[in-house]
């Protein structure tokens with residue numbers, strides 16, 4: 001029987017590419033968007049309405065999902081966005097909203113679907129985290145914190161789900177070409193002049209990362225492989241530099257720190 005795969009945030013970026021690829025490969029793909037009416041005629045897979053920030057939207061979505069299918073094999077928690085900016089200048093409510101989507105939203109969708117996976121005694125949850133769930137670059141404090149939080153949550157949860165035969169994996173991409181930058185949120189209302197010159201450099205370093213981003217195929221292939229593997233790994237960093245970055249962080253922390261400092265100093 002072909003697997004049913006649910007992908008949150010399938011209107012753009014990784015989610016859209018993954019949904020198209022899996023649909024083409026013969027999987028039963030269901031994607032989500034906050035505005036499916038904007039995209040549904042342009043995609044070959046089913047696109048349902050879901051705002052992961054909104055409890056009533058999650059409830060309505062779950063009802064619609066199980067009116068369409070009795071079977072769910074894989075949940076890909078992909079929906080998310082990025083807050084950029086100097087931490088002290090970023091209002092707390094902007095940081096809270098980041099957690100509402102990337103952390104709480106992801107958990108709420110997972111919790112809503114877990115009873116179905118437990119009943120089946122089978123399932124797979126793949127969550128798109130980020131390399132910044134494993135390291136912490138400047139100018140991305142809230143985004144980094146939200147991805148560290150989701151990493152920690154699933155790191156623990158996977159053991160609780162093991163005896164239900166529910167597999168849990170994280171995917172940790174570096175910068176890839178999607179609409180993440182276009183959809184990112186930053187605020188200039190609370191700028192502190194002490195940061196003026198540093199802010200310019202830090203923003204330039206973030207922009208440089210996005211400008212030099214890789215094509216998203218590697219992320220899509222990694223998730224596809226995880227779906228087709230019997231024993232998927234928990235942590236799956238993706239991107240040309242991930243091996244070096246994580247090696248330096250673990251085994252040469254001084255070099256790691258100075259390379260981050262240097263990347264900001266030389267960004268412009």
Ligand SMILES: NC(=O)c1ccc[n+]([C@@H]2O[C@H](COP(=O)([O-])OP(=O)(O)OC[C@H]3O[C@@H](n4cnc5c(N)ncnc54)[C@H](OP(=O)(O)O)[C@@H]3O)[C@@H](O)[C@H]2O)c1
Nearest residue numbers: 009011012013014033034052079080130175176178179180
């Ligand atoms: N691109 C990168 O370099 C990179 C690197 C590491 C990790 N990531 C992660 O990859 C995931 C996908 O991002 P992307 O790069 O593909 O960016 P993207 O092109 O901006 O796509 C983001 C998707 O998330 C959905 N979304 C955003 N907020 C949502 C909400 N509150 N409720 C439901 N859906 C929501 C959007 O759908 P609608 O707007 O249609 O609702 C859209 O389909 C994110 O979790 C991101 O943090 C990206």
